[in-house]
Amino acid sequence: MEKFFLFLLRLSPKIKRTLWRWWYQNLVKSYPQFNWQFMNYGFCDLNSELGNLNLSQEDEPNRYFIQLYYYLARATDLEDKIVLEVGSGRGGGAAYIADYLNPQKIIGIDFSQENIKLARQTYEQTNLSFQLGDAEALPFNSDSFDVVLNLESSHCYGSMTKFVQEVYRVLKPGGIFSWADFRSVEELESLKQIFKQSKFELIQNTNITPQVVKALLLVNQRKQHFIDRYVPGFLKTAFEEFAAVEDSEMYQSFRTGKNVYLNYVFRK
Ligand SMILES: C[S@@+](CC[C@H](N)C(=O)[O-])C[C@H]1O[C@@H](n2cnc3c(N)ncnc32)[C@H](O)[C@@H]1O
DSSP: OHHHHHHHHHHOHHHHHHHHHHHHHHHHHHOOOTTOOOOSOOOOOSSSTTOOOOOOTTTGGGHHHHHHHHHHHTTSOOTTOEEEEESOTTSHHHHHHHHHSOOSEEEEEESOHHHHHHHHHHOOOTTEEEEEOBTTBOSSOTTOEEEEEEESOGGGOSOHHHHHHHHHHHEEEEEEEEEEEEEEHHHHHHHHHHHHHSSOEEEEEEEOHHHHHHHHHHTHHHHHHHHHHHSOGGGHHHHHHHHTOTTSHHHHHHHHTSEEEEEEEEEO
């Protein structure tokens, strides 16, 4: 089934977008658990880069997913800033930022209505809101945000070029764009060209694959347990790939270097 899925993904940007939307919509319908708040692969601090990230008891189980958000967000000080997260998923990351990093406000957008509904039901901080929106046509005026964050979402987009142009448009002059996601090595050259041809100034780019692989290992048991317990047999392999559990092709592709996980930070 997942081979057919991969085949369709390669067919056209429109089909790719439609299939991803269908996937995320159905994920919420099938698994509406409020305690599943993150959908990224996580980050394990290998060289004490993050310092001692203090988390509440309640947030501790999500430490590795939160650490990836913290890694992305620490590109700049978010205190009193107006922040946009594109592809906010089930809302855990934007809620973490609203609680711990004191932005004036953070808006999470996602193209899955179900994700937005779930995030709104789960969180209610005053400096946090969620709205439906497409990364390739951001529903905001130009020069609206100090910071745009984008975590493990852009591999679903039909056009990365359009997305990068949209981020540039909605950022205020001097605003920061912090991006992280995975790509296959074959896709790297075209990604670099898209970033190079944008009007952004590159501040830093880092390969964080080792930190992500370590986090994947550390959360492996928990994910596998969830899949064994809740996912029907015919969907198990697709879920194992999606979650990149140990021994999945996805996990192995990070280990062998076929896929890399990157963070880029830009200034407008
Ligand atoms: C792997 S999840 C990551 C979610 C969240 N960033 C996290 O780390 O938990 C990818 C998210 O991107 C969203 N997404 C994919 N394509 C999108 C698009 N074109 N516009 C907005 N959101 C999109 C999906 O609905 C999904 O919630």
